[in-house]
Amino acid sequence: MNTEYQTSVHALHERQSRRKSGPSVLVFLFVWIILIGTGILGAIWYSGKIKQSITLEVGQQTSQQITAMQNGYEAQLKQLEAQFKGDIAKLQGKVDALNELLEFSKDNASNKTDNSNKLFTQLSEVKKQLNELKKDLDVLK
Template sequence: MQPSVKSQDTYPSRAATRNGSPVKWFLLFWLIVIVAGGYGAYSYSNHLKDQMVAQLTAQSQQQMAALRSDYEQKLSALSKEVTELQGQVQSFNELLTFTKDNANNKTDNSNKLYTQLNEVRKQLDVLQKEMDLLK
């Protein structure tokens, strides 16, 4: 019985070396899979973040362009109104000077013209303030 004992002690068992090696390879394989999965998730999240940033940038640029065009339209409309009111003020001033020259003490037309002129000036001031706010 002794020879069988010697053969086991002198030669390493193949079962022990075979069992250790596949376990190491299996663990190494799963470690590689886990690391690759983590890297893939990280890369994909960065890709999604870049896409969202690009979409938000494009959307904000579109909104800014719409706001800019709306602002320019309102500003041009207000400037047209201001020029129209300035023309009305000028015509009222001319009419007022004409009526002052031709009026006598009994007529009440000059007071009406002054009242109309004051109303137009108030409207002009309001429009000027709105235009200043838009700037």
């Protein structure tokens, strides 16, 4: 049989055990919340570091690709410029030849053959000089 004293001691003991378990649950919850918070903060910090690293790598790759493209375009432009200069020089030669032909045709169409025909006049002068050189050569022999 339980006495009233034993019952009150037993009730007091239960209260004390409840009080002891109460703070341990609070400590457990507090530690658990701190661990979860630390994990979240660590994940945020790590993802920031990875984001910064990836951004830096992508920036470097983009810069390298842009430089390579610029070099390629510059090389193509230089090649095209050289090709165009050659084509222009050829075309200029053809234009000059055509101008000479037109000038010769214009001179021949005129009534004044000796005065207006520049090419004929120049050929005459060359023939005269050639004849003079032949005479000088004959004298030297």
